[in-house]
Amino acid sequence: MESVTVVLALLLSVLVSGALGRLVPLPLPLIQIAIGVALALGPLPSTALDPEIFFLVFLPPLLFLDGWRIPKRDLFRNGRTVLALALGLVALTVLGIGMLIHAMIPGIPLAVAFALAAVLSPTDPIAVSSVAAQAPVPRRLMHILEGEALLNDATGLVCLRFAIAAALTGTFSLSEAATTFVWLALGGLGIGAATTFLLMGAQDLLRRRTGEDPGLQILFSLLTPFGAYLAAEHVHASGILAAVAAGIAMTYVEIQGRSLGTTRVRRTAVWDTVALAANGSIFVLLGEQLPEVLGHAVKQADVQGAGWLVAWVLAITAGLMAIRFAWVWVSLYFVLVKAHRRGERREGLTWRLVAATTLAGVKGAITLAGILTLPLTLKDGTPFPARDLAILLAMGVILTSLLLASTVLPPLLRGLRLPADSSHDAEEDSARAAARHDAVTAIEALQHRLVEEQEDASVAVEAGARAMDRYEGLEAPTAVSREGGGRARQLAVTEKRLRLAGIEAERQALYRLRRSRAIDDVVLRQLVREVDLVEARLLAWNPAGRDLPTPRS
Template identity: 55%
Template sequence: MILLLAVVISSAVSRMLPVSIPTPLVQIALGALIGLGVNQRVELDPELFLLLFLPPLLFLDGWRIPKDELLKDLSTVVELALGLVLLTVVGMGFLIHWMIPAMPLAVAFALAAVISPTDPIAVSAIAARVPIPKRMMHILEGESLLNDASGLVCLRFAIAAALTGSFSASQAALSFLWMAVIGIGVGVVLTLVVTRAKAWVSERFGEETGSQILISLLIPFGSYLLAEHFHASGILAAVAAGVTMSFAEISRQALAMTRMGRNSVWDTIQFAANGIIFVLLGEQLPGILSGLDETVQMTGHANPWWLAFYVGAIMVGLAVLRFIWVWVSLRITLLRQAQNGATPPRAPWRLVATMSFAGVRGAITLAGVLTLPLVMGDGTPFPGRELAIFLATGVILLSLVMASVVLPILLCDLKMPAEPSKQAEENKARIAAAEAAIKAIERAQHALSKGRNDADVYATAAVRIMDVYRERIENRSLSDEANGATLRTDLIERDLRIAAITAEREEVFRLARNRKVGSETAKKLVRELDLLEVRYK
C-alpha cells in the first residue's frame, strides 16, 4: 500500500515541480525515502518479481504498439533490437570483465545483457515537455519491445553459463532457436485459442464485461507460465501474445463497454506496475549503498568512488556503441533508399545523437538484474550479484539523469523529415463507415416498419439520421483546400461542444447536490456526457 501511495504521490509531485524532472526519478527518490524511513523492507524474490511485472508490461507493449508503423521501419527496429543487443552483450561483457577481473566473464555477460534493453516509458516521461517526433518514438517503442525479449534471453544464457561453468555456442544457438520458436508459438496459439473460445461463448450466451477483462489479464501470465513449462522463453511468449491479441481483436469484436473498461484497467495496471518498479528501485537503494564497502572490495579496491567510475565507464561504453550502431544503421537505410532511386534526406548529427541518448535504461533492466540467482548450484553465493545490482542501478540512474538533461536540448527545434499526412486515409475510412451506416439504417427501417401502420414515423426517423451521415460524407469528400477549412471548423466546433458539455455536467451535478434529481439519473446523464467529451478529445 505504501508503494502504491508513493506512485500516486510521485505522479502529482512531478507535475508540480517548476523544472522538468522525469517521473521515474521522482519515484526513485520517494522509494529511497521509504527505504530510509520505514522499518519494513521488501525482500524481492527474483522469480516472483519477474513473473509479476514483466508478462503484463510486455504483453501490453505488444498489444498497443502501432503495427503499421512498426512494419514500415521493421529493418531499423530489428537492427537496433537484435544487432545492437548482441553487440552490447559481447562488447560490454568483455569491457566489464576487463575492468573488473574479479567478476566472472559469464556474470559480466549477464550484467551486459540486463543493461542492453531500453525503456520507452522513461523516454516518454523525460520528453513530456519536448515531444519526441512520432516516427522516432515508434522506432524506440519497437526497439524496446524486441530488445526486452532478446536481452532477457541473453541473460538466461549467461546465468546458465555462470551456474554450470561451461558455454557452447552451438548448444546456445539451438537453445535460442527452441526458446524463440516455442515461446512465440505458445503466445500466438494460446491467445488465438482463448480469444476464439470467448468469442464463441459470447456469440451464443452473451458477453459479460468483467470476465472479458479478467481473461485479458490472465493471457500474458498463462502464456509466460506455459512457455516456461516447455523450457521456452516466457518473455517472448508474452510479447507474441500481445501482438496476436491486437490482430485477434480486429476479427473478433468485443462490446464497446468491454473495450472501454478493459482499456481503463490496463492503463491503471501499466501506471501502477511501472511506478512500483521504480519505487522499488529507490526502496532498495539504502540497502545497496549500505554494502558499498563489501561491494567495492570485490573489485580489488578500497575506495567506493571506484564504483562510480565503473558506472561512468559503462555508460560511456553503452553510449559509444549505440552511437556507432545508430549511425551505421542510418547510413545503411539511406543507401538502400538511394539504390531504390529515391533521394534520401540528409540525416543531421542531432538525429543520431537523439536516438543514442534516447536509449534510457529503466524497468526491464531493474527487473532483469534482480532475477540473478542468490546462490550457485552448490549453495555458495552467486559471484558478483551485489556488484552487478549496484552497477545496473547506477546505469539506470545515470542514464535517466543524462537523458533528462541532454534530450530536451537535442530535441529543441530538431528538423525531422516531413511525415506523410494520414488525413486522406482517415477521410476515406470515415466515408466508408458512413456509407455502411446509411445502408444499415435503410435495412433496419424496412425491417422495423414492415407491416406497421406508422411506417412513416420510421421513415422520418431514418431520414433524419441518414442526413447526419450524408453531411459527414459531403464534408470529407471536399478538395484539399476546402478540407483544410472544414478541419479548422471542426476544431472550433470541438471546442464549443466541449464547453457546452462541461456546462451540462456542472448543471447536472448542481441539481444532484440540491436533490432535484436522483443519484441514478445524475449518474446516467454524467456517463453520457463523459462519453461525448471523450469522443471530441
C-alpha cells in the first residue's frame, strides 16, 4: 500500500507543479524539486529506491521518445557537431572532471569519481526548454542540443557502467573495455532497431487480420522501449542504446503511414502524458531524496558544516562549464567555417553564442536517474563507497546548472543567431501544394466513379464540389438541409466519403515526401497532425442532417 501511496503522491506532485509552473516565473524542474523536499519533510511515507527498478521504469520511455521525435535530417546535417559534443566532450568530461573530483575529495575513490563525472556529462533538453521559455533557443542550436542530449545520454551512461564495474571489481582493462564497448554499442543499437521492426511488424499483421484497435496500437508503442531495453540487457548489450535505437527506428516505421489518424492523435496524447509524468516524477524524487541524502553525505564528507559541500558543487560546476566552453568554441568554429565554404552568410563566432551553448548544457533527469543507480553495496556486502556523497554532489550540480541557466541563459539567447538552415516555410508550402494536388486528384477519381455508379449523378457532382472547397479555399455551405429526404442524406454521405478520400491522399503524399527526404520530421508531424484532426472531426460527423465541418483552406 505504501508503494501505491508514493506513486499517487508523485503523480499529484507533477500535477500541482504543472499548475504552479504557469503562475510562478521559475523553471518547472526547480518547482518540482521544491515539492519533493516538501514531501520528504511531510507525513507521507517515503521508500528507498531500487536502482535497477528506477533505471528500468524511467529511462527507456524517455530515451525512446527522444529518439522517436528528434528531427532526423537535422540530426544528420549537424552530425559532426553532435558527435563532437556527444562523444568527444563526454570522454573529456569523464576524464577531466573525474580527476578533479578525486583530487578535491580524496574520500571518493577514483572509479566512483569517474562514475560521478559520467552521469554529469549528459544534458537534458527538457530542462533547457523550460529555462529558455522566455527567450526561444535558435532552431538550429536547439537541434544541435537535442542531438547531443540524445547521444550523450547513451554514451555517458555507458561510461557510468564501466566506472561502476571498476569500482566493484577494483580493476580496469582498457582492451577489455574497448571490446565490451563495441559490443554494448553495436549490440544495443541492433537489438533496439530489430525490436521496433519486429513488434511493429506483429502489430501490422494483427491490424490486417482483425482491424485497427487504437488501444492495442498504443500499447504496442508503450511496450516497445521496455522490450528493447530488456532484450539488450539480457545479452549484456546496452539497454540504453537499444531504447534510443528503438525510438529512431520508430520514425521509419511511422512514415510508412499505415496507422489511422485517430490512433496517432490518441498515441501522441498518451506519450505526451507519459513524458510529463516520467520527467516530473524524476525531479520530484530528486527533491524527496535530498534531505536524507544530505545528512548521510555530510557524515561521509568528514567535514564540518555544509560549506565544503557547497564549494565542491561550485568547483565541479565551474569545471564542467570550462570544459564545455572550450569544446563548444572549437566545435562551433568548424560549423561556421563549413557554412561559409558552402556560400552561406557567415555569422561571427561570438562569446555570447558559445556561452549560451555552454549554459544550455543543463543537467537534469538523466543525470539523476544515472546517479541513483549506483549500487547500494559492493560484491562483498560492504556499503558502496561515498554513494550518498556522490548523489548529493550530482543533485547540487543539477540545481546549480538550472539556476544559472534560468537567470543567465534568457538574456544571452535574445537576438542570438546561427547560420540558417533551409527554410521550413518553403518546405511546408511545397508540401501543402503537393498534398493538395494529390487530394484533388483522388477526389476527382472517386467522383467520376460515383457518377457512373449512382442513379442520380448530380449528387456526386454536388458532393464533389463541396469536398473540393477545402483545397480551393472556398466557403462551403455550413449545413445540409434537413428537407429533401433521401437525396439530402445521400449527398451528405457522398460528401463525407469524398472528403475522407481527399484527406487520405493528402496524408500519403506527405509520407511520400518524407520518405524521399523532401521534407523533414518537423514539417511532416505538423501537417499530418492537421490532417488527422480534420479526419477525426469528419469521422465524428453524422451526415444525417448534421452540419458539415468547416472547410480549411
